[in-house]
Amino acid sequence: MQIAQVRGTVVSTHKEPSLRGAKLLLLQFIDADGRLLPEYEVAADWIGAGVDEWVLVSRGSAARQIEGNQSRPLDALVVGIIDTVSVDNRNLYSKREQDRSSFP
Amino acid sequence: MQIAQVRGTVVSTHKEPSLRGAKLLLLQFIDADGRLLPEYEVAADWIGAGVDEWVLVSRGSAARQIEGNQSRPLDALVVGIIDTVSVDNRNLYSKREQDRSSFP
Amino acid sequence: MQIAQVRGTVVSTHKEPSLRGAKLLLLQFIDADGRLLPEYEVAADWIGAGVDEWVLVSRGSAARQIEGNQSRPLDALVVGIIDTVSVDNRNLYSKREQDRSSFP
């Protein structure tokens, strides 16, 4: 999986019928030092990730391994909202601190 | 999925029999700032995307998750025509405005 | 799919038994402006593409979606010989013109 930040949404009304009801998020990838990369993915989200949150994204056939997705033409899925990322025993990211800094 | 713009078409008469009738579009990828990237994909299209429109493209086995595609040797599929892309709560792309600017 | 030009062949006598009889072509990728890229793929070909021709190549599990390939360890397949590539309503490539220029 890759670490990504929710940056926005993509809306498509004229689409494959099986994709109706799917919420599509624009996720921008984050490197192992916590910086935004130019790469992104538009991924389906059923767990309710919000803008600015860090998430884990699975790509390829993994995106169809959840109930109801098996025959949808999806190649990317938000599989979790990240609480913490620790690298070399220090905290690279903590959702709690992120939330706090949003309400100073 | 990736965001891409329809740039043209690819015609092949001598091809795998199961691909007969498939409309193949040349899609050029777009980055998270709305700029054209050099990367492209030739994707099958059954929803009727037109030149210059922005679309969502699924790659890999996802391209075969629609009725009739299950055993076609396809690795890319147009899964939706994009209405809007929003990043950081501002509109990166809106099909309506795009259409309007085409008919001034 | 990607657009590629047939550049040559790869011969392997000591190989997985299921690959016996497979013709393996060296394909070099072509970008959306018609230029050769450094990237290449060695792909199986059952439709008879010849050197210098432009072809469409499918990668991943798509390469096994044709009769007889289902359980071969292949990850790339020539799925069509290209007649024309049109970008922005102009002809980027035409097999007919290519053939003519070969017999001046």
Next chain:
Amino acid sequence: MQIAQVRGTVVSTHKEPSLRGAKLLLLQFIDADGRLLPEYEVAADWIGAGVDEWVLVSRGSAARQIEGNQSRPLDALVVGIIDTVSVDNRNLYSKREQDRSSFP
């Protein structure tokens, strides 16, 4: 598979239900000369790899080819802890020496 070094962990409490109990490691890729690359992968680990160890990581549908993972939305898996990597008949990495140098 790629060679990677365990750099840390990713914790997510709000995630796909099928991922409960999965230990997620942040792995940074290593090149054929033994240097850290910027690329990383967050992979599930059931064999108990520890920080700083070198591991083999499988990606794509391979990550679901172990008992219990078949229908989890995973696209990366630690498949082995590396003992030695030999290139051109010299030792590029040896876990034993690595362990020793940690306890001088």
Next chain:
Amino acid sequence: MQIAQVRGTVVSTHKEPSLRGAKLLLLQFIDADGRLLPEYEVAADWIGAGVDEWVLVSRGSAARQIEGNQSRPLDALVVGIIDTVSVDNRNLYSKREQDRSSFP
């Protein structure tokens, strides 16, 4: 498939049980001009490729399309030892000459 040169081996004793007995080779990719690239793959080998030989490597689910590999978490496989690579009707590589130059 990609063309790669066998550069070495990777040994892992603590690994997924289904990988026991698998010989893992470190393969470095070769470009269409015959030069070594920085990219590599650790691939399973059941056909007995030796150091310095050029091989064809299949990646993704293709690596599991041989008897006995179906449920192993492998994403790369040596599928053939290369005899010759011809590009533009000249020989880019010939195993016979390579062998000869090793025994002058």
